[in-house]
Amino acid sequence: MGFRQGCEKIQRRLRTFEKPITVFIGAACLSSLLLNFDFSFLEAGLYDFRVVHGFQKKPDPEIVLITLDDKTAKDLGGFVPLSLDYHSHLLQAMSDLDPKAVGYLVDMNHVHQINPEFFTNGTGKLFVSAANHLMEKGIIFLMGTPFDVIGEALPPPPLNTLPHAIAVVHQDGNVFSEDRVTRRALLSIYDTETFHMAMARGLEKASDPIYPPGTFELPEVNGKYFFFRYHGSPVLRHDGSGGNSYTRYSFNDILEKRIPLGALKNKIVLVGTLASDDSADFSLTPYSKTPFTNPKIVLHANILDSVLHKDGVIRVHPWLNAMTTVFVTCAVFWWIMTLTPLYGVFATISLVLVFMIASQLIFQIQGIWLRESQPLVGIFVSYYLAVPYRLIREYKKRWDYQRKNELLTQLEELKTNFLSLITHDLKTPVARIQGLTEMLIRRTSTFLGEVDQTTLRHIFNATDELNHFISSVLELNRIESDRIQLHFESKDLNQLIERAADSFQTQAAARKIQLKLELEPLFPLRMDASLISKVINNLIDNALKYSNPGSEIQIRSYEEDELVIVSVKDQGIGMSPDELAGLFTRFYRAKNQMTASISGTGLGLYLTRYFIEAHQGRVEVESESGRGSIFKILLPLKPRIQAAQFNFPYIKAAQEPSKENLYVSSARS
Ligand code: ADP
Numbered sequence: 001m002g003f004r005q006g007c008e009k010i011q012r013r014l015r016t017f018e019k020p021i022t023v024f025i026g027a028a029c030l031s032s033l034l035l036n037f038d039f040s041f042l043e044a045g046l047y048d049f050r051v052v053h054g055f056q057k058k059p060d061p062e063i064v065l066i067t068l069d070d071k072t073a074k075d076l077g078g079f080v081p082l083s084l085d086y087h088s089h090l091l092q093a094m095s096d097l098d099p100k101a102v103g104y105l106v107d108m109n110h111v112h113q114i115n116p117e118f119f120t121n122g123t124g125k126l127f128v129s130a131a132n133h134l135m136e137k138g139i140i141f142l143m144g145t146p147f148d149v150i151g152e153a154l155p156p157p158p159l160n161t162l163p164h165a166i167a168v169v170h171q172d173g174n175v176f177s178e179d180r181v182t183r184r185a186l187l188s189i190y191d192t193e194t195f196h197m198a199m200a201r202g203l204e205k206a207s208d209p210i211y212p213p214g215t216f217e218l219p220e221v222n223g224k225y226f227f228f229r230y231h232g233s234p235v236l237r238h239d240g241s242g243g244n245s246y247t248r249y250s251f252n253d254i255l256e257k258r259i260p261l262g263a264l265k266n267k268i269v270l271v272g273t274l275a276s277d278d279s280a281d282f283s284l285t286p287y288s289k290t291p292f293t294n295p296k297i298v299l300h301a302n303i304l305d306s307v308l309h310k311d312g313v314i315r316v317h318p319w320l321n322a323m324t325t326v327f328v329t330c331a332v333f334w335w336i337m338t339l340t341p342l343y344g345v346f347a348t349i350s351l352v353l354v355f356m357i358a359s360q361l362i363f364q365i366q367g368i369w370l371r372e373s374q375p376l377v378g379i380f381v382s383y384y385l386a387v388p389y390r391l392i393r394e395y396k397k398r399w400d401y402q403r404k405n406e407l408l409t410q411l412e413e414l415k416t417n418f419l420s421l422i423t424h425d426l427k428t429p430v431a432r433i434q435g436l437t438e439m440l441i442r443r444t445s446t447f448l449g450e451v452d453q454t455t456l457r458h459i460f461n462a463t464d465e466l467n468h469f470i471s472s473v474l475e476l477n478r479i480e481s482d483r484i485q486l487h488f489e490s491k492d493l494n495q496l497i498e499r500a501a502d503s504f505q506t507q508a509a510a511r512k513i514q515l516k517l518e519l520e521p522l523f524p525l526r527m528d529a530s531l532i533s534k535v536i537n538n539l540i541d542n543a544l545k546y547s548n549p550g551s552e553i554q555i556r557s558y559e560e561d562e563l564v565i566v567s568v569k570d571q572g573i574g575m576s577p578d579e580l581a582g583l584f585t586r587f588y589r590a591k592n593q594m595t596a597s598i599s600g601t602g603l604g605l606y607l608t609r610y611f612i613e614a615h616q617g618r619v620e621v622e623s624e625s626g627r628g629s630i631f632k633i634l635l636p637l638k639p640r641i642q643a644a645q646f647n648f649p650y651i652k653a654a655q656e657p658s659k660e661n662l663y664v665s666s667a668r669s
Pocket of ligand 1: 538542543546570572573574575583588589590591595599600601602603604605606628629
């Protein structure tokens with residue numbers, strides 16, 4: 001193989017894969033562009049949608065909340081967060097209630113601001129000793145401290161001697177999204193575990209922190225985070241209802257022992273403030289982005305619940321995200337390039353739905369967070385890029401077709417004019433040659449030798465064939481220039497068949513072929529007798545031409561299912577399935593040795609089909625190579641269209657091959 005051939009082969013191969021390659025390159029380029037943007041705002045919205053709409057995780061019934069709200073403070077004659085003596089009393093009361101752990105999330109620096117002297121006058125000591133008493137009883141005690149720019153805001157002395165850890169509710173600001181919504185929690189900072197981790201480790205009695213799945217490091221802040229799961233909606237309505245289904249008691253309920261017996265036994269108790277006008281006690285969550293609706297104490301409970309039950313959300317690796325984006329954009333590009341516009345839209349919408357449902361399910365069931373923003377943006381951008389591209393291609397194709405069509409029409413016109421010119425000019429001289437030859441044969445029969453007579457007969461036969469050809473071409477020309485008119489009359493079809501068979505008797509006898517007629521009596525049929533005669537003549541002529549001497553041709557007529565059927569069956573050369581495929585098209589002749597030696601125009605069956613279709617009928621053929629053929633014409637007894645309407649518009653409509661009117665049964669070769 002030469003270099004050029006090799007190049008051509010590669011080019012051909014490439015052309016076959018042109019569309020998939022273009023689609024893949026387009027999708028890969030678009031995806032790599034999209035992957036440079038993190039669409040955090042969109043992703044945050046989609047993340048929240050997944051959190052809120054799905055099967056909710058059940059809150060751990062072991063976690064109980066004690067809230068210090070406005071009403072409690074008012075009842076006790078103070079302000080949230082109340083002075084230290086109340087807190088000391090609470091711890092003392094707690095000792096009899098036997099909880100498993102107490103997480104004290106009240107900001108003690110805030111308490112200190114109310115009555116600083118309580119921290120030095122012995123109340124502080126009371127608080128410390130109450131806490132120590134709890135710990136001596138085996139109850140875990142841990143204070144949650146705030147975190148500011150300087151670091152952990154330690155509880156004021158003497159409370160700083162008690163176990164404490166940073167307890168912050170992270171609000172997304174700069175790293176994930178800018179909307180200050182709480183989705184993730186800080187687990188450790190500068191290698192020091194935060195409140196929830198320390199509490200969980202204490203409860204699990206583990207020596208080392210066991211981080212929940214999905215924990216990731218943020219080197220910028222030297223901290224470990226994880227996206228925690230919400231256990232139902234944390235939204236607290238103004239009437240006090242809601243706020244998740246963690247059991248909640250008020251601070252006062254404990255002090256005044258208004259809680260059911262054993263309500264806190266073996267529970268993990270979180271104590272926190274919930275002042276309705278203090279923004280520090282609330283955060284924004286995926287459930288509600290309205291201020292003062294999501295209490296932080298409930299978020300702490302959710303974080304602790306997630307840490308305890310290892311319920312972290314696992315973010316998929318960026319390469320999987322990239323692959324998903326490439327895959328969905330590929331699919332959209334491909335569909336828009338190959339499907340019809342309606343199916344394209346349908347497939348794209350289905351892809352969006354399937355993708356969202358699938359990612360929702362894996363989020364809910366496995367806690368896996370597949371990023372949706374880039375694939376979804378990819379789907380929309382690729383759709384809006386692919387549609388114009390497809391349109392441009394379609395327009396180009398249509399333009400090419402139009403041009404080709406115009407050229408073809410011109411060519412067709414030229415050909416028609418040329419054919420009509422030639423055939424008209426040929427018809428007269430050929431008819432004269434034929435007439436003169438016939439006269440010569442008759443006049444010279446007595447004195448010319450056998451050889452000369454045969455020559456004259458050859459001349460006669462040749463001109464006859466030529467005449468036949470010219471007539472067929474003229475007929476074709478008439479059809480194609482819409483000049484055909486049908487003349488309907490009621491006629492006995494059998495009569496036409498008998499007449500046609502008679503005219504072929506001599507020819508058949510010369511080749512020792514037997515023409516067998518089996519004609520059932522038929523009602524007169526409305527038809528153009530001259531066209532139907534041409535059809536029958538052509539079928540018998542073909543059967544004779546393509547039959548071997550000594551064989552039999554059977555011509556039948558019968559009625560079946562509102563149809564009149566004429567069949568011509570021969571035992572001739574037949575046709576293979578390949579040869580049958582081109583039948584009934586203009587100038588078609590089967591390519592085999594036999595047909596090559598038999599003269600013919602390749603127009604007979606083409607005209608047959610037109611004439612029969614003009615009668616709202618159809619032509620059927622069954623053939624087997626070497627065994628023979630059977631051609632059937634099927635004419636309706638009651639045509640749908642009235643005879644008067646049967647002129648050129650119908651024929652014009654029939655000019656394009658109408659496959660439903662044509663039945664070519666496959667043949668065994
Ligand atoms: P032609 O003038 O060549 O016979 P037709 O349109 O009548 O033109 O037929 C088209 C082709 O169909 C023929 O050339 C021949 O190959 C094939 N054909 C038609 N009738 C028969 C038949 N009875 N047996 C086998 N082949 C046939």
